[in-house]
Amino acid sequence: MGRKTLIIYESTHHGNTRKLVDAIAEAFPVDTAEISEAVKMDLNTYDRIGLASGIAFAKFYPDMEAFANERLPEGKKVFFLYTCGKDTGRYASHIQKTVEGKGCQVLGVYGCPGFDTYGPFRLVGGISKGHPTEKEIQEAVDFYGALGE
Numbered sequence: 001m002g003r004k005t006l007i008i009y010e011s012t013h014h015g016n017t018r019k020l021v022d023a024i025a026e027a028f029p030v031d032t033a034e035i036s037e038a039v040k041m042d043l044n045t046y047d048r049i050g051l052a053s054g055i056a057f058a059k060f061y062p063d064m065e066a067f068a069n070e071r072l073p074e075g076k077k078v079f080f081l082y083t084c085g086k087d088t089g090r091y092a093s094h095i096q097k098t099v100e101g102k103g104c105q106v107l108g109v110y111g112c113p114g115f116d117t118y119g120p121f122r123l124v125g126g127i128s129k130g131h132p133t134e135k136e137i138q139e140a141v142d143f144y145g146a147l148g149e
């Protein structure tokens with residue numbers, strides 16, 4: 001029997017978000033795919049799809065926002081994972097609206113800090129150094145576990 005959950009990830013800045021995805025995939029029977037692979041896959045075989053991304057300019061990465069808009073099949077159960085330099089609690093709002101607009105059910109959102117050396121932060125050695133921590137990674141695993149079957 002095929003696996004029912006696929007997590008699609010884009011983690012280009014420092015691989016921060018990928019740490020969450022890898023830990024979930026170690027703990028649970030889920031498939032994972034980098035976004036460039038996911039565009040070639042048949043997503044209809046999955047009941048549940050996770051979208052995992054770093055944050056750029058207060059949204060999920062542009063390719064992930066576009067993927068949600070253009071490629072995500074309608075009517076799926078969807079959850080979100082992200083890492084960011086400094087959280088506002090609103091970074092998933094835009095993509096969440098897109099996904100809800102496709103008649104998908106949003107199951108939940110998990111976000112935590114991730115090492116950020118973008119722009120001026122580079123000059124001070126970056127922010128959120130050492131993040132995601134082991135604890136934050138475990139929280140992501142627990143978040144996934146709490147979604148249930």
Ligand SMILES: Cc1cc2nc3c(=O)[nH]c(=O)nc-3n(C[C@H](O)[C@H](O)[C@H](O)COP(=O)(O)O)c2cc1C
Pocket residue numbers: 010011012013014015016017018053054055056057058059083084085086087113114115116117118
């Ligand atoms: C171009 C760019 C823009 C960013 N914009 C934001 C932002 O608006 N808010 C924020 O908290 N972090 C921002 N960040 C930081 C990243 O979201 C953060 O480092 C994240 O953990 C990177 O995830 P990744 O390593 O999985 O790609 C930005 C990073 C880059 C490269």
